[in-house]
Amino acid sequence: MNFESIYQKALNFEALTVDEGLLLYEHAPTPELMHVANELRKKKVPGNVVTWIIDRNVNTTNVCVAHCNFCNFRRDIGDKDTYTTTIEEYSEKIEEMLKQGGNQLLLQGGMHPRYGIKFYTDLFSELKRRYPEVKLHSLGPPEVAHIAKRSRLSFRDTLIQLRDSGLDSLPGAGAEILSDRVRRILSPGKCNTQEWLDVMRQAHKLKMVTSATMMFGTIETNRERIEHLALLRDVQDERPEGSDGFTAFIPWPVMLEDTELYQNIEVTPIEPMEYVRMIAVARIMLHNVTNIQASWLTVGRDTAQLCLNAGANDMGSIMIEENVVSAAGASYQMNAKGIQQSIIDAGFRPQLRNQGYEHVELPEMVPELQPA
Numbered sequence: 449m450n451f452e453s454i455y456q457k458a459l460n461f462e463a464l465t466v467d468e469g470l471l472l473y474e475h476a477p478t479p480e481l482m483h484v485a486n487e488l489r490k491k492k493v494p495g496n497v498v499t500w501i502i503d504r505n506v507n508t509t510n511v512c513v514a515h516c517n518f519c520n521f522r523r524d525i526g527d528k529d530t531y532t533t534t535i536e537e538y539s540e541k542i543e544e545m546l547k548q549g550g551n552q553l554l555l556q557g558g559m560h561p562r563y564g565i566k567f568y569t570d571l572f573s574e575l576k577r578r579y580p581e582v583k584l585h586s587l588g589p590p591e592v593a594h595i596a597k598r599s600r601l602s603f604r605d606t607l608i609q610l611r612d613s614g615l616d617s618l619p620g621a622g623a624e625i626l627s628d629r630v631r632r633i634l635s636p637g638k639c640n641t642q643e644w645l646d647v648m649r650q651a652h653k654l655k656m657v658t659s660a661t662m663m664f665g666t667i668e669t670n671r672e673r674i675e676h677l678a679l680l681r682d683v684q685d686e687r688p689e690g691s692d693g694f695t696a697f698i699p700w701p702v703m704l705e706d707t708e709l710y711q712n713i714e715v716t717p718i719e720p721m722e723y724v725r726m727i728a729v730a731r732i733m734l735h736n737v738t739n740i741q742a743s744w745l746t747v748g749r750d751t752a753q754l755c756l757n758a759g760a761n762d763m764g765s766i767m768i769e770e771n772v773v774s775a776a777g778a779s780y781q782m783n784a785k786g787i788q789q790s791i792i793d794a795g796f797r798p799q800l801r802n803q804g805y806e807h808v809e810l811p812e813m814v815p816e817l818q819p820a
Contacts (some may be wrong), residue, residue: 449471449476451471451472451475451476451480451488453706454468454471454472455484455500458484458489458732458735459484459488459491460596461463461488461491461735462735463681463735464732464733466615466671466674466675466678468551469674469677469678469729469732469733469797470670470671470674472732473670473673473677473725473726473729474547474569474670475602478724478725479635481725481728481729481758482724482728482757482758482759484728484732485493485547485727485728485729485731485732485758485759486590486757486758486759488731488732488735488759489731489740489759489760489761492731492738492761493738493761494738495799496795497761497796497797497798497807498760498761498762498763498791498794498796498797498798498799499538499739499761499762499763499798499799499800499801499805499807500757500762500763500764500765500766500787500788500791500798500799500800500801501552501764501765501766501800501801501802502545502548502549502550502551502552502765502766502768502800502814503545503550503551503552503553503554503555503585503765503766503767503768504541504542504545504550504552504554504768504786505554505555505556505767505768506533506538506541506546506553506554506555506595507521507533507555507556507557507558508532508533508555508556508557508558508560508563508571508725509530509531509532509533509557509558509560509563510522510523510529510530510531510557510558511523511524511525511530511532511558511560511561512557512558512559512560512637512640512764513558513559513594513637514558514559514590514635514636514637515635515636515637516624516634516635516637516638517633517634518634518635518663518666518702521558522558523558525561525562527567527792528780532552533557533559535571535574535575535578538553538575538580542575542578542582542725545582545623545766545768546579547813548784548812548813548814549784549810549811549814550768550818551581551582551583551746552564552582552583552584552585552802552803553575553582553583553584553585553586554654554765555584555585555586555587556586556587556588556591556619556621557591559591559637559638560631561588561598561741563595563598563705564595564598565595565596565598565599565601565606565610566599568595568610568613569609569610569613570613571588572610572613572614572615573613573614575614576614583616583617583802583803583810584614584615584616584617584743585616585617585618585619585803586615586616586617586618586619587609587610587615587619587621588618588619588620588621588622589618589620589621589622589623589639589643589644589645589647589648590621590622590635590638590639590642590644591621591622591659592606592607592647593638593643593644593647594639595610601648602655602734603643603646603647603650604650604654607647607651607653607654607656608732608785609649609650611654611656611690615656615697616657616803617655617657617658617659617803617804618648618651618656618658618659619658619659619661620648620658620659620660620661620693620694620697620698621661621663622635622639622644623637623644623660623662623663623676624638624662624663624666625662625663625664625666625668625672625673625676625681626641626662626675626676626679627641627643627668627672627675627676628640629672630666630667630668630672633667634667636664641679645679645683648660648683648694649683649686652683652686652687652688652691652693653688653691655688655690655691657692657803657804658693658694658695659694659695659696659697659698659803660680660694660696660697660698660737661697661698661699661700662676662677662697662698662730663699663700663701663702664699664700664701664702664718664726665701665702665715665716665717665718666702666715666812667715673726674729674733677729677733677734678733680697680735680737681698681733681734681737684736684737685736686736687698692738692804693736693737693801694737695738695739695754695803695804695805696737696738696739696740696741696762696805697727697730697734697737697739698741698743698764699723699727699730699743700720700743700745700746700747701717701718701743701746701747702715708762718720718747718763720748720750720751721756723747723751723755724751724754724755725758727740727742727755727758727759727760728758730759731758731760732759738805739761739762739805740759740760740761740762741760741762741763741764742755742756742760742762742764742780743764744763744764744782744787744790745764745767747784749790750781752790753790753793753794754794756794756795756796757794757795758785762801763787763790763791763798766772766782766783766784766786766787767782784814784815785815785817788815788816788817789817792817792818792819796819797818797819798817799800800814
């Protein structure tokens with residue numbers, strides 16, 4: 449097959465069709481795919497810098513009505529090991545994060561049937577009162593939709609109240625695959641595709657910092673993976689002037705150890721090169737998204753490094769305390785020194801960033817590594 453016309457279209461930052469993206473994903477030679485994605489990365493993010501961040505993942509509660517069959521983390525009301533994190537526990541965790549040089553809290557958790565807008569605005573307000581310097585990168589479209597429905601608010605009004613109480617940015621959590629066929633099977637209690645996208649549309653209109661994700665490797669087809677990218681690209685095109693929209697896209701392969709999905713459906717694990725190809729196709733399809741992140745937490749250091757030459761320009765976070773994907777089998781770990789060394793070993797210069805992908809200086813307590 450001759451892919452040159454599609455490559456050229458991509459290099460001109462033109463939107464590929466789903467059929468064109470699928471053709472590349474399924475049939476393009478991997479070296480060619482990586483080369484084109486790397487060239488696009490150089491145009492979109494010039495220089496030899498790969499970014500990373502220090503933050504902490506804290507879960508509000510493990511009670512959840514979503515009943516996702518790929519999740520070992522959630523519990524039902526009445527289970528003996530349910531919890532809701534207290535303010536004192538948040539304070540302890542935040543203090544530990546600050547000592548490690550982090551200043552961002554990735555605050556997510558279950559969709560608790562009794563927690564509406566007041567629970568979250570009270571929580572965010574108190575956290576900001578105690579730690580005004582800490583950024584709250586919190587919730588996600590399914591949680592926002594759940595809060596909105598429970599509180600009888602629009603998505604916009606929900607986001608405004610959350611923002612005004614201290615929410616700084618909105619992660620792209622809970623996207624899984626943006627296909628209602630898939631979502632009805634995997635996560636029947638979560639918002640549908642349209643609702644996920646509409647929450648993000650409203651966030652962009654409010655000029656909030658957001659990201660987008662994809663969890664793949666379950667029951668979705670390759671076409672549904674590419675359609676997922678096209679939907680994100682379309683929403684990004686709709687963002688109003690002055691809004692960055694999605695600052696980044698982060699795909700990761702599903703972790704299934706001991707989950708209900710693993711027990712009931714035969715799922716083929718995502719191999720390293722398939723993940724690299726997904727990173728490359730994401731860079732090619734998402735011509736209007738600046739940053740592509742390699743998920744070292746789920747694929748490991750070596751595969752993530754390879755992705756830096758296949759369109760990715762970010763290595764994500766050292767992830768102080770991660771509980772959800774770890775509960776399903778993710779076991780990789782990296783500290784601030786390790787993530788910088790990984791970037792250097794891949795031939796790039798590490799640069800600390802914030803959630804808006806602005807470059808920031810390393811805190812004094814964090815050792816700085818530079819390429820030899």
